[in-house]
Amino acid sequence: KMAPGIGGFGGLYPLGDSYLVASTDGVGTKLKLAFETGIHDTIGIDLVAMSVNDIVTSGAKPLFFLDYFGTSQLDVDLAEKVIKGIVNGCKQSDCALLGGETAEMPDFYAKGEYDLSGFAVGIVKKDALIDGKNIKLGDVLIGFPSSGVHSNGFSLVRRVLARSGLSLDDQLPGHDGGPFSLGEALMAPTVIYVKQLLDIISKGGVKGIAHITGGGFTDNIPRVFPPGLGAKIFTNSWHVPAVFKWLQEAGNIDDPEMRRTFNMGIGLVAVVAPEAAERILAESDSVYRIGVVVNGEGVEHVSHA
Amino acid sequence: KMAPGIGGFGGLYPLGDSYLVASTDGVGTKLKLAFETGIHDTIGIDLVAMSVNDIVTSGAKPLFFLDYFGTSQLDVDLAEKVIKGIVNGCKQSDCALLGGETAEMPDFYAKGEYDLSGFAVGIVKKDALIDGKNIKLGDVLIGFPSSGVHSNGFSLVRRVLARSGLSLDDQLPGHDGGPFSLGEALMAPTVIYVKQLLDIISKGGVKGIAHITGGGFTDNIPRVFPPGLGAKIFTNSWHVPAVFKWLQEAGNIDDPEMRRTFNMGIGLVAVVAPEAAERILAESDSVYRIGVVVNGEGVEHVSHA
Numbered sequence: 321k322m323a324p325g326i327g328g329f330g331g332l333y334p335l336g337d338s339y340l341v342a343s344t345d346g347v348g349t350k351l352k353l354a355f356e357t358g359i360h361d362t363i364g365i366d367l368v369a370m371s372v373n374d375i376v377t378s379g380a381k382p383l384f385f386l387d388y389f390g391t392s393q394l395d396v397d398l399a400e401k402v403i404k405g406i407v408n409g410c411k412q413s414d415c416a417l418l419g420g421e422t423a424e425m426p427d428f429y430a431k432g433e434y435d436l437s438g439f440a441v442g443i444v445k446k447d448a449l450i451d452g453k454n455i456k457l458g459d460v461l462i463g464f465p466s467s468g469v470h471s472n473g474f475s476l477v478r479r480v481l482a483r484s485g486l487s488l489d490d491q492l493p494g495h496d497g498g499p500f501s502l503g504e505a506l507m508a509p510t511v512i513y514v515k516q517l518l519d520i521i522s523k524g525g526v527k528g529i530a531h532i533t534g535g536g537f538t539d540n541i542p543r544v545f546p547p548g549l550g551a552k553i554f555t556n557s558w559h560v561p562a563v564f565k566w567l568q569e570a571g572n573i574d575d576p577e578m579r580r581t582f583n584m585g586i587g588l589v590a591v592v593a594p595e596a597a598e599r600i601l602a603e604s605d606s607v608y609r610i611g612v613v614v615n616g617e618g619v620e621h622v623s624h625a
Numbered sequence: 626k627m628a629p630g631i632g633g634f635g636g637l638y639p640l641g642d643s644y645l646v647a648s649t650d651g652v653g654t655k656l657k658l659a660f661e662t663g664i665h666d667t668i669g670i671d672l673v674a675m676s677v678n679d680i681v682t683s684g685a686k687p688l689f690f691l692d693y694f695g696t697s698q699l700d701v702d703l704a705e706k707v708i709k710g711i712v713n714g715c716k717q718s719d720c721a722l723l724g725g726e727t728a729e730m731p732d733f734y735a736k737g738e739y740d741l742s743g744f745a746v747g748i749v750k751k752d753a754l755i756d757g758k759n760i761k762l763g764d765v766l767i768g769f770p771s772s773g774v775h776s777n778g779f780s781l782v783r784r785v786l787a788r789s790g791l792s793l794d795d796q797l798p799g800h801d802g803g804p805f806s807l808g809e810a811l812m813a814p815t816v817i818y819v820k821q822l823l824d825i826i827s828k829g830g831v832k833g834i835a836h837i838t839g840g841g842f843t844d845n846i847p848r849v850f851p852p853g854l855g856a857k858i859f860t861n862s863w864h865v866p867a868v869f870k871w872l873q874e875a876g877n878i879d880d881p882e883m884r885r886t887f888n889m890g891i892g893l894v895a896v897v898a899p900e901a902a903e904r905i906l907a908e909s910d911s912v913y914r915i916g917v918v919v920n921g922e923g924v925e926h927v928s929h930a
Contacts, residue, residue, distance in 0.1 A: 331723035333689050335748070340645075344691040344744055346728045384638050386649040388693065388742035418636035421742070423651045426780055428740060435733060437693035437726070439649060439744035443640070475731055 329374035329531050329543070330442070337446055343374035344439045348534075349474040350507075355433055357488050357503040360398055363436065364405025365412070366471045369510035370533070371440035372413040373588060376514050377529040377544070379450035379521050380442030382415035390423045391434035402436070405509070413514040415440065450521065452528030452544035452591065455613055459527060460597035461541075461551055463610035464516070466587030468508040468563050472534040473581045477506060480571035493570075494562040505563045513588045516604075525596020530589045538580035541589055541619050550616035555623050558608040560585045579621070586610060634679035634836050634848070635747070643748050648679035651742045653839075654779040655812075660738055662793050662808040665703055668741070669710025670717070671776045674815035675838070676745035677718040678893060681819050682834040682849075684755035684826050685747030687720035695728045696739035707741070710814070718819040720745065755826065757833030757849035757896065760918055764832060765902035766846075766856055768915035769822075771892030773868050775815040777839040778886045782811060785876035798875075799867040810868045818893045821909075830901020835894045843885035846894055846924050855921040860928050863913040865890045884926070891915060 330343035347366045354363045364387075372382045387406050389399060399422060410417045429435065444450075469477060481488070481502070488503030495505070520526060528544035541551050564585060568578050578584065591613065592600060601609055614620070635648035652671045659668045669692075677687045692711050694704060704727060715722045734740065749755075774782060786793070786807070793808030800810070825831060833849035846856050869890060873883050883889065896918065897905060906914055919925070 331689070331691065333721060333723055333746075335688070340688070340746065342689060342691055342723050342744075342746065344693050344724060344726050346693060346695060346726060346730075348728060349730050349733075351730075352732065383640070383645070384636070384647060386636065386647055386744060388649050388651060388744075390651060390695075390740050390742070416638060418638055418647050419649060421649045421651060423653060423742075425651075425654050425656075425740070427657065428654075428734070428738070433733070435695050435730070435740055437695070437728075437742045439647075439691060439693075441638075441645065441647065441746055 329377045330380070332378065338443050339378070339380070339446060339449060341375045341378045341380040341442045341444060342440065343371040344437060345370035345374065346435065346437045347471045349478060350471050351435065352478060353474065353488070353503070353506055357507055359503070359507045360401035362405050362507060362509040364402050365409040365509035365512070367436050367438040368406055368409025368413060368440070369512045370471050371438045372415065372512060372514050373531045375440050375442040376517050377450065377531050378444055379448050380444035381518060382413050382440050382442040382514060384416040384418035385410050385438060385440045386418055387420040388423065388437045389420065389434060390425055390428065392426055392429040392431065394422060394424050395432070409512060412512040450526060450529055453546055455527045455544070455546055455549060455591050457549065457613055457615060458594060459591050459613040460594055460609055461553070461611035461613070462590045462592055462597060462600055463558055463586035463608045464513055464588040464590070465511070465558070465606060466583045466585055467511050468505055468561055470510040470583055470587055476571070476581055477567065480567050484570040492562055493566045496562070511587050517590070520590070520600055523599065525593040526590050527593065528591035532583040532587050532589060536580045536582055536584065537619050542617070544591060548615065549613055551611050551619045552614045553611040553619055553621045555621050557610045558585055634682045635685070637683065643750050644683070644685070644754060646680045646683045646685040646747045646749060647744065648676040649742060649744045650675035650679065651740065652776045654783060655776050656740065657783060658779065658793070658808070658811055662812055664808065664812045665706035667710050667812065667814040669707050670714040670814035670817070672741050672743040673711055673714025673718060673745070674817045675776050676743045677720065677817060677819050678836045680745050680747040681822050682755065682836050683749055684753050685749035686823060687718050687745050687747040687819060689721040689723040690715050690743060690745045691723055692725040693728065693742045694725065694739060695730055695733065697731055697734040697736065699727060699729050700737070714817060717817040755831060755834055758851055760832045760849070760851055760854060760896050762854065762918055762920060763899060764896050764918040765899055765914055766858070766916035767895045767897055767902060767905055768863055768891035768913045769818055769893040769895070770863070770911060771888045771890055772816050773810055773813040773866055775888055775892055781876070781886055782872065785872050789875040797867055798871045801867070816892050822893070822895070825895070825905055828904065830898040831895050832898065833896040837888040837892050837894060841885045841887055841889065842924050847922070849896060853920065854918055856916050856924045857919045858916040858924055858926045860926050862915045863890055
């Protein structure tokens with residue numbers, strides 16, 4: 321594969337004074353939980369989220385989205401539920417659903433199962449591109465809360481679930497709100513950060529953005545850093561959702577594996593100038609100062625600032 | 626799904642004085658033949674072809690392509706062969722391979738199997754958009770030869786193959802060249818018409834273009850016609866490849882079903898002004914005058930002009 325532009329989670333294509341930014345992704349084995357729970361009307365939100373959250377890391381505004389739905393035999397009711405989620409995701413990211421392909425492929429998928437892939441294109445002026453290259457020592461990492469596991473790490477989730485002896489209908493252990501099943505917790509749709517982020521970007525000071533997908537903080541945060549700089553993360557600076565605590569205990573998973581598999585409650589990280597960080601934190605209750613830029617490489621976790 | 630723009634095989638997104646044109650598609654059950662023949666290095670050409678041939682019907686130049694490769698367990702050698710075909714297809718259509726996603730999804734696909742989807746984006750000036758709306762009575766249909774079945778109709782192909790008692794290693798009946806197996810004939814990669822077509826379009830007179838995919842002439846040609854106009858096709862005006870003759874005989878398939886399933890040797894049809902038709906036919910030995918625009922609806926087949 322050709323490499324995407326430096327610092328980017330999407331591929332860049334120069335067009336006049338702008339870049340088109342494109343990304344493609346699926347939702348992985350989260351689909352298996354959709355099949356098992358029968359929750360099909362939000363997986364399309366996950367699908368859109370995976371691509372548009374990638375695009376917005378470049379500072380690009382998503383323009384349009386296309387989907388590919390592959391199944392052995394078309395179930396119209398089921399397909400409508402999936403499309404409903406895609407339409408919802410496109411609304412949340414203010415982009416057009418420009419087309420799609422429904423492929424009926426006998427003998428490819430098990431009965432009632434399907435695969436999805438999505439494709440989004442956005443645009444950003446060349447002089448507004450966010451690529452991490454201006455990140456400096458002392459810049460601040462702002463964390464945006466996730467809704468849970470989002471759309472990565474589900475092969476491990478499924479192993480933990482099998483090992484735990486719990487079913488998807490059982491209550492999520494440690495959940496302190498009302499009734500909430502494991503199935504609902506695990507199927508919570510991926511947060512789409514597009515509108516919130518574009519608003520913040522428009523006010524200046526955002527230098528790099530990491531979409532926390534497979535690989536967690538460990539792999540995704542360094543992707544936006546210039547050589548010689550790393551991140552110090554304050555592990556007590558945000559609330560880790562109950563679903564991660566359950567996964568870690570039930571799966572007997574150590575901290576490093578948790579951090580390189582799951583988002584741990586932070587679905588997107590923006591690296592911003594200190595002044596911008598003050599403003600962003602003052603303007604929103606729902607984001608956290610989760611770390612700072614330090615000399616070095618990679619991501620170091622400490623328990624307090 | 627939202628409807629694509631009138632006359633278009635790709636979705637249109639307005640951007641300044643241009644349209645971005647996007648298309649997504651897979652290669653359907655042709656993949657099963659790739660698995661059975663072990664020919665994996667050209668299916669990527671099919672994948673690119675399906676999307677870029679859609680885009681060029683609007684007069685758009687393809688800019689970039691992204692692929693999604695889903696499999697249960699990644700086989701690097703096999704994936705490299707598939708990517709090789711995708712790279713080849715991108716070269717043939719002069720577009721960038723901007724990115725892609727390889728999704729490893731345990732328990733989704735049978736061992737050694739995979740699914741592919743592709744996404745292409747192109748651009749065309751608004752005043753150069755080809756959308757069929759200027760097509761007039763007496764305009765000429767120019768046919769561009771296919772390499773065989775291309776990437777549609779393979780569920781029927783597989784049924785015929787099973788019924789015929791032949792194997793993919795057997796020689797293609799009726800083939801008048803050198804040795805040529807059924808597997809080779811059926812796996813022949815889809816022709817990418819992009820460069821040839823953009824050259825012809827640049828000289829003027831092209832009013833509508835139909836990519837002949839699932840649905841054959843019957844469904845695809847009317848997609849570009851204004852209301853009240855149809856096509857008269859001269860069935861003896863081009864050479865129908867041996868593979869279609871074999872499919873029809875071995876499958877005992879009538880003409881209408883053949884025509885609404887297969888391309889019958891013509892993978893793309895351009896509707897052009899009569900003067901442009903003269904020029905195009907004079908400049909190329911490899912295209913045919915296959916029909917004319919008539920009053921009415923749909924596609925009528927006659928044996929001679």
